[in-house]
Amino acid sequence: MEAIPQAWTWLTSGASWSGGDGIGVRLGEHLYLTVVCLAISCALALPVALVLGHLGRGGALAVNISNAGRAVPTFAVLVLLLLSPIGQDGQWPTVIALVLFAIPPLLTNAYVGMREVDRDVIESARGMGMTGWQLMRRVELPLAFPLIMTGVRSAAVQVVATATLAALPGGGGLGRLITAGFARQRTYEVVGGALLVAGLALLIEGLFVVLQRCTDPLRHRRAVRRGRRDDSADANPSGPFKRWVTE
Amino acid sequence: MAGRNCLEANDWICGAYVSSRAQDLVDATVQHVWITVVSVAIGVVVAFPLALVARRWKAVAGPVLGFTTILYTVPSLAMFSLLLPVFGLSAAVVVTGLVLYSLTILVRNIVAGLEAVPEDVKEAARGMGFGQTRQLFQVELPLALPAIMAGLRIATVSTVSLTTIGAIVGYGGLGNLIYEGMSSLFKAQVLTASAICVVLAVAADLLLLGVQRLLTPWTRARGGARRRVRRSVARVETGEVAA
Numbered sequence: 001m002e003a004i005p006q007a008w009t010w011l012t013s014g015a016s017w018s019g020g021d022g023i024g025v026r027l028g029e030h031l032y033l034t035v036v037c038l039a040i041s042c043a044l045a046l047p048v049a050l051v052l053g054h055l056g057r058g059g060a061l062a063v064n065i066s067n068a069g070r071a072v073p074t075f076a077v078l079v080l081l082l083l084s085p086i087g088q089d090g091q092w093p094t095v096i097a098l099v100l101f102a103i104p105p106l107l108t109n110a111y112v113g114m115r116e117v118d119r120d121v122i123e124s125a126r127g128m129g130m131t132g133w134q135l136m137r138r139v140e141l142p143l144a145f146p147l148i149m150t151g152v153r154s155a156a157v158q159v160v161a162t163a164t165l166a167a168l169p170g171g172g173g174l175g176r177l178i179t180a181g182f183a184r185q186r187t188y189e190v191v192g193g194a195l196l197v198a199g200l201a202l203l204i205e206g207l208f209v210v211l212q213r214c215t216d217p218l219r220h221r222r223a224v225r226r227g228r229r230d231d232s233a234d235a236n237p238s239g240p241f242k243r244w245v246t247e
Numbered sequence: 248m249a250g251r252n253c254l255e256a257n258d259w260i261c262g263a264y265v266s267s268r269a270q271d272l273v274d275a276t277v278q279h280v281w282i283t284v285v286s287v288a289i290g291v292v293v294a295f296p297l298a299l300v301a302r303r304w305k306a307v308a309g310p311v312l313g314f315t316t317i318l319y320t321v322p323s324l325a326m327f328s329l330l331l332p333v334f335g336l337s338a339a340v341v342v343t344g345l346v347l348y349s350l351t352i353l354v355r356n357i358v359a360g361l362e363a364v365p366e367d368v369k370e371a372a373r374g375m376g377f378g379q380t381r382q383l384f385q386v387e388l389p390l391a392l393p394a395i396m397a398g399l400r401i402a403t404v405s406t407v408s409l410t411t412i413g414a415i416v417g418y419g420g421l422g423n424l425i426y427e428g429m430s431s432l433f434k435a436q437v438l439t440a441s442a443i444c445v446v447l448a449v450a451a452d453l454l455l456l457g458v459q460r461l462l463t464p465w466t467r468a469r470g471g472a473r474r475r476v477r478r479s480v481a482r483v484e485t486g487e488v489a490a
Contacts, residue, residue, distance in 0.1 A: 004332065070401065070408065071404050071445055071449060071452070072445055073409075073422070075411045075422060075425060076411060076425055076437070079428065080441060082429065083434050157320055161323065161324075164325060165323070167324075168415070175324055178415075181328075182415060187332055190328045190331055191328060191331065193328065194324070194325035195329070197322050197325035198326075198329065202321070
């Protein structure tokens with residue numbers, strides 16, 4: 001158990017942060033990979049999910065992709081990509097694996113978000129003469145926003161986790177600190193690296209929760225509605241789980 | 248194709264590998280299965296009381312769900328590494344990590360499943376003189392079963408996949424073979440172990456789905472009259488989709 005104070009000493013010493021394989025460089029790599037891969041996967045998955053959700057097509061696809069994402073081990077995909085012809089190309093196996101595992105949460109949440117928009121609201125919008133594009137941009141997107149952002153948040157956390165694993169087949173990032181610790185049999189380095197990874201994942205999760213609250217286009221109106229719902233909580237004992245029963 | 252040469256050629260698919268290392272594959276699969284089963288079983292045993300506590304005392308529900316969500320956010324490699332100083336290089340590191348992950352999914356689904364039991368059904372049970380324990384085991388749990396089983400399936404499939412990371416401490420089941428194959432660039436070993444891993448996940452999922460069907464025969468009764476009588480049951484059943 002003495003590894004934890006040792007890990008703290010290691011984390012707080014300037015020497016372990018500097019150098020080509022120091023914490024500073026690894027943290028930089030990790031953040032860079034996370035941002036780039038999250039951006040790529042959002043650019044790939046969100047338009048597809050939003051259009052499919054708007055059209056109400058491909059629901060089975062969204063569900064199956066998310067199931068497949070769960071069943072296929074990340075580690076296996078990383079190693080398979082490393083051994084494939086792309087494996088020789090530096091960071092590519094890592095980037096591809098990161099994007100692949102970020103897509104399921106993005107796709108599923110955005111699709112479900114679009115489908116869960118109240119059908120009556122959509123009918124009214126159509127009745128007002130909105131075109132498909134207007135309907136999507138001005139009605140469906142704002143209403144689906146919280147779930148879309150939940151997807152982005154899960155994807156971001158997933159990318160941080162996958163980027164950590166990328167160190168096993170020799171990729172960069174904070175996971176490298178952990179694998180190096182194992183190789184040198186220094187438990188405090190393993191624990192120190194793990195603390196950094198866990199901290200980063202929690203920080204990113206928290207950051208996206210805040211971002212979601214601040215950027216929600218309907219944040220004021222949702223707050224009002226939530227207040228009203230609390231008042232009638234007694235009349236509706238199933239409360240937040242009402243969705244489960246009625247849908 | 249060249250039957251014997253595929254080992255020398257380092258082909259992806261290699262029958263000679265499967266037949267010559269059958270014992271390794273069986274051992275790794277057995278380790279993979281027991282790590283998964285033990286982890287999910289402990290997860291269920293721990294998740295049940297937690298879910299019941301979270302449901303009974305609303306003040307506890309927030310912290311319990313929040314804590315399990317935080318655990319779920321920690322990446323697997325970091326989780327196993329953080330448990331390393333506690334347990335040393337042992338299977339306990341992997342099993343404990345996997346139990347903590349499964350808790351998030353299981354607690355959430357058990358709470359949601361129990362919350363979704365219609366109030367009128369519970370009232371009817373109370374009216375019939377059911378005590379709290381009897382109501383829980385004979386009325387609420389059976390009705391919550393589809394949601395609970397959905398959670399169990401997700402937890403099991405994720406656990407099968409996460410077990411591979413246990414290779415970092417030498418207890419990763421098929422992950423050990425992938426790890427070895429990675430170091431020696433042995434394609435057949437990596438592909439075969441990965442494929443068995445996916446097959447295990449799918450098989451576990453189907454097995455649990457079968458168990459769920461057996462345990463909840465009423466969910467298959469979709470006849471008109473029956474449906475009306477059993478409407479409350481059918482409404483809970485749709486929770487399966489939301490899970």
